[in-house]
Structure formats: C-alpha cells, structure tokens
Amino acid sequence: MNFNTKIRYDFIGNRNKFFLFSIALTLAGILSLLIFNLNFGVDFKAGTNMDIAVGKQATQAEAIAILEQAGIKGITPTVGGNGNERVSARFDEVLTQAKIVEIQNAFKAKYGDQVSAEVNVVSPDMAQELGIKTIWAILIASVAIMIYVMFRFEWRFALAANIAILYDAFVVVALFSIFRLEVDLPFIAAVLTTIGYSINDKIVIFDRIRENLRFGQFKNREQLAEMVNASIWQTMARNIYTVLAVLIVAVCLFIFGSESIKLFALAKIIGLSSGAYSSICIASPLWLLLKGKQKPKAAVKATTAP
Structure with a gap:
C-alpha cells in the first residue's frame, strides 16, 4: 500500500535493535539499583x-x-x-x-x-511514608493512563503505551542510580510529569495508526508494518516540535536555574528524551508485535441455495 509518505528510516524494520538497546539499559539500571540502590536525599531518609x-x-x-x-x-x-x-x-x-x-x-x-x-x-517514619506514597503515586498514575488508553483505543494500544511509559520512568530512575545523582521530592515530581507527558506523544502516533487502520485494508504483516512506519513519519514533525519546545525550557532551567532545581531539570531532560524515543521505537513496534499475534477472523464462506 502507498501512504504517500517519505519514510526516511525504517523504524519498524530495525525494531529489534531498539528492543535490545532498551533491554540492555533496563538490565543495567536493575543491576545498579540492586548493587548501589538510589542516592536518596534527606526527603527519603532520616x-x-x-x-x-x-x-x-x-x-x-x-x-x-x-x-x-x-x-x-x-x-x-x-x-x-x-x-x-x-x-x-x-x-x-x-x-x-x-x-x-x-x-x-x-x-x-x-x-x-x-x-x-x-x-x-x-524523621525515619516520615521518610518511609514518603517512599511508600511515591510508589503508590507512580502505580496509580500508570494504571489510570492504561485505563484511559484502553477506553479510547483498545487493550493492545494500552498495554504498549503502559510498557513504554514505565520504561521512560525507569530510565530516569536508572540513570540517577548509575550516576549516583540525588533523589528528592522534585525528582519524584519530574518522574510523574514524565509519565504524563510521555503518553502525549504516544497518543498522537496511536491516533494516526488507528486512523490509517480504519481506512486501509491490510492483507499481511508487511503491509501492517508499512502502515505503522508511515504513521510514525506522518506525526514526526509534530512530535519533534512539541518535544523541542519543552526540552529547550528544561535545558535552560538546568543551565541557568539554581542548584535546588538543577536535578529536577535534568530528570525532565532525561524523561522527555526517553519519552520521544519510546513513542517511536518501543510503543509503536510493541503494538505491531501484539497486533501480529492476533488471530485472523475466519472467513465467512458464501453458500448457495440448492
């Protein structure tokens, strides 16, 4: 099928490379958390x-x-x-x-x-309470986003989006653990806003995929992959401009802001960059992977009257 879209790079064809990179970064983050844990600030420890x-x-x-x-x-x-x-x-x-x-x-x-x-x-009790509430806040936000996407689209979109936004949140946590950067309440605010912002890019691409899916007929997996690639490139300019607008502000905060806000700005920079990456390289290919496992509907045989 021809979508009249210039595909400059085959994101779907190279999805395994992105998956391997993301898995490697996730494993490195898990190892860092197991060995070094997070460098908690005074907000999360007595x-x-x-x-x-x-x-x-x-x-x-x-x-x-x-x-x-x-x-x-x-x-x-x-x-x-x-x-x-x-x-x-x-x-x-x-x-x-x-x-x-x-x-x-x-x-x-x-x-x-x-x-x-x-x-x-x-106090120690207050630090423990803050840690528990933070975990609940991230879980509730993720579940709420998944339910929203499930109602607006379908469960495959919701699952792919949720895996991607949890990856974005974990990337911020993992890099702060690897580089031993301090974790405090502004950091948690950055993670939560990353989750909220990350879903925006994914909804834009998913909406275009759904629209192309509605008005197209796809006979095989290759045509479906071409449609997803075209949907990514059709929304590429909008996603880049949106990310850059917020990223420039975050970079300015990091460069010119006070010491108390630098780590918040850095967490936002990491989260925004990861959100843009995961929308294109993780969420969309994951949806295609889940869609490809869908069993085709049985063809209805035409019967003729005797």
Whole structure:
C-alpha cells in the first residue's frame, strides 16, 4: 500500500535493535539499583537539611571549615544563590536543636548577625511514608493512563503505551542510580510529569495508526508494518516540535536555574528524551508485535441455495 509518505528510516524494520538497546539499559539500571540502590536525599531518609543565608559572598571551603568548627565532618555543602550568599548543607542524621543553634552561631561568628537559616527535619517514619506514597503515586498514575488508553483505543494500544511509559520512568530512575545523582521530592515530581507527558506523544502516533487502520485494508504483516512506519513519519514533525519546545525550557532551567532545581531539570531532560524515543521505537513496534499475534477472523464462506 502507498501512504504517500517519505519514510526516511525504517523504524519498524530495525525494531529489534531498539528492543535490545532498551533491554540492555533496563538490565543495567536493575543491576545498579540492586548493587548501589538510589542516592536518596534527606526527603527519603532520616536527616536534616539546612539552607543558610549568610548575606555575604561565601565559598565552599569556608562553609566546610565552619561546619568542622561546629564538630561536623564529612559534609560537603553547596554554595549558590545571588552572589553565592546561600549555603545548603544536608546531614544524614536528625540534628538536635542545640546542634542546629551551634551551627548557626558558627556561621554568625564568620559572617555576622544577619545570618538566617531554614531548617527541614525528616524523621525515619516520615521518610518511609514518603517512599511508600511515591510508589503508590507512580502505580496509580500508570494504571489510570492504561485505563484511559484502553477506553479510547483498545487493550493492545494500552498495554504498549503502559510498557513504554514505565520504561521512560525507569530510565530516569536508572540513570540517577548509575550516576549516583540525588533523589528528592522534585525528582519524584519530574518522574510523574514524565509519565504524563510521555503518553502525549504516544497518543498522537496511536491516533494516526488507528486512523490509517480504519481506512486501509491490510492483507499481511508487511503491509501492517508499512502502515505503522508511515504513521510514525506522518506525526514526526509534530512530535519533534512539541518535544523541542519543552526540552529547550528544561535545558535552560538546568543551565541557568539554581542548584535546588538543577536535578529536577535534568530528570525532565532525561524523561522527555526517553519519552520521544519510546513513542517511536518501543510503543509503536510493541503494538505491531501484539497486533501480529492476533488471530485472523475466519472467513465467512458464501453458500448457495440448492
């Protein structure tokens, strides 16, 4: 069949390469999680986070020296904000009020009485509760999307889409585990928005596949594969422009944003890139794979009256 679409690259014909790459990345992520786990921030493990505004330009070396003066060693604070006037330090233990006051006084001795601090403490019970709620949030979001796609399309579209969006979410988690990047609440927000955004590209392609499927007659698997390839290329420009528009914003946040938002922006960049990849290279070929296993309807034999 001719769809009057210039197919510049055969995504469907090369689907096994994409499947192998995706499986390899998934296995690497699983191994990293089993060996190293995630680098949880204070939001998901008991600890204390202090954001200290010193009112003057500070350096990391000065901040480390002040913490050591207060009896705390092995902590590497980050310095940022306008003119490097903010020091952020995260502690793996719940600091007592006396220790918090001691740290504040140490900074005041160096920078003056204008020093102020914002302190966030996470207890072990709260950290465990946040972790459980995060898992439930991802599961509920995935099931809700699958039900929505199943009602709008059919179960094969829903299954292919859900596998792809779970892959997108796992890629973000896996890369953060492999490169030991910190996981906090903004990271979870990035994963959830990745799931929501990822389904958008897949719905666009699936809608075109359904439309081509409705108005075409396909006698064999090769014709069906050609239709899926054509559907991908018919929606390629729209998907690229949509992804680029959001990706540019995420990259700008990563480059120009404050330290507190950089990892959120990085997670978004990874999720957006993976979502664009999985829509074309995983979800659509998976649907074709599931469709190809569908048993053909038995032909109705014409009968003539005796």
